[in-house]
Amino acid sequence: MINYNGNLLAENTPFLDHRNRGLRYGDGLFEAMRALNGKLIFWEDHYLRLMASMRILRMEIPMNFTMEFLEERIMETVEANGLDRAPARVRLTVYRNDGGRYLPESNDISYIIEADPLAEPFYVLDGTPYEVDLYKDFYVNKDMLSNLKTNNKVLNVVGSIFAEENGLQNCLLLNGDKQVVEALNGNIFVVKDGHIKTPPLEHGCLDGILRKKLIAILKKLEEYSFEEGAVSPFELQKADELFITNSVVGIRPVSKYRKKQYHTTVAQDLVGKLNANARLA
The missing domain is CATH 3.30.470.10 (Aminotransferase class 4, branched-chain amino acid transferase, N-terminal domain)
Incomplete structure (x- = not known):
């Protein structure tokens, strides 16, 4: 119905x-x-x-x-x-x-x-292989319309087709300045030496609900430092961990970007905190 x-x-x-x-x-x-x-x-x-x-x-x-x-x-x-x-x-x-x-x-x-x-009542970390790459055929605009969850998702559609054709589970989108903005279906977080970074809204990423919730959680945690800042493709190769967030899946760890393999230590820690936050909401 x-x-x-x-x-x-x-x-x-x-x-x-x-x-x-x-x-x-x-x-x-x-x-x-x-x-x-x-x-x-x-x-x-x-x-x-x-x-x-x-x-x-x-x-x-x-x-x-x-x-x-x-x-x-x-x-x-x-x-x-x-x-x-x-x-x-x-x-x-x-x-x-x-x-x-x-x-x-x-x-x-x-x-x-x-x-x-849905299969699971709470957010569960999926540990199956999850490979991503950059999608560079089209770019995200750096403006407020890109922050909105509109029905105009042609970029995400053709990017998803590209991912399937190339044996990928997802793609990362760039803006016109070649900055990493987000994944096809959620926001992206980059982890390096306990420092966590996500692209700012002014770079064109979706103003995601899980992004907002996770930022609020991270700002209260002493064990991590957090930043909203520019993410370059070069940083992806140096990162310890990448994960994608959206309101339905929660946190989705990335296991591989090109030749780089990632662990999931921080994602495992944060998914429990996210579930606790969801239960209190």
């Missing part, structure tokens, strides 16, 4: 057409998050990011679009899919309503909620 503007529909129900602005222009946003036993993980952060992003895109925020209203609609969808007592992946998509070409006829919005099962 999916939720379309508050109405629960079977997944095969036709409810969008060729006029949809998300299809035509990528004129939409989405939040992907975890739900567990009827509770959304880091929901307030996802909600605030969505509201800020809608304002940036000049979308009209409905009066009833409160955090409580959307949470109720999401949990209705989770329950309708039989996932209220299980871990679930939730996607909330918001897009501008039909009408107009580049210039919309209205800034009113519609929304879609989806829920799918």
Whole structure:
């Protein structure tokens, strides 16, 4: 079951057409998050990011679009899919309503909620081999739109195809200054001698929820130093550890970049702290 503007529909129900602005222009946003036993993980952060992003895109925020209203609609969808007592992946998509070409006829919005099962209730560190390389065919723009979780993900799509064609599990994206920005599906963290670094938002990376949570955790830990700073491809070869973060997977360690092999010591330490933070949220 999916939720379309508050109405629960079977997944095969036709409810969008060729006029949809998300299809035509990528004129939409989405939040992907975890739900567990009827509770959304880091929901307030996802909600605030969505509201800020809608304002940036000049979308009209409905009066009833409160955090409580959307949470109720999401949990209705989770329950309708039989996932209220299980871990679930939730996607909330918001897009501008039909009408107009580049210039919309209205800034009113519609929304879609989806829920799918997840294998694990908490963030679990996957220790299987995970090789990455740089994707250099196209680049991320260094601007605020790149910080948003929009429906315009063509770069991530073609990058994912490139990764599969080359036997990779992921790719790292660069901006026009050839700085490492993020992975195809999350933010990137680099570890060297107890110092942890992630690219700053002004370099074009996604303003990720897990990125934000992990930064807050790291700033309280005395055993690590932390920095938001430029990451060059050269640094990847010198790093002790690389890992990718997103709200659904949590922390995903990278095992190999070209000839460089990485360990997972810091990632193993942080995933437990992240789970504790999620339980308290």
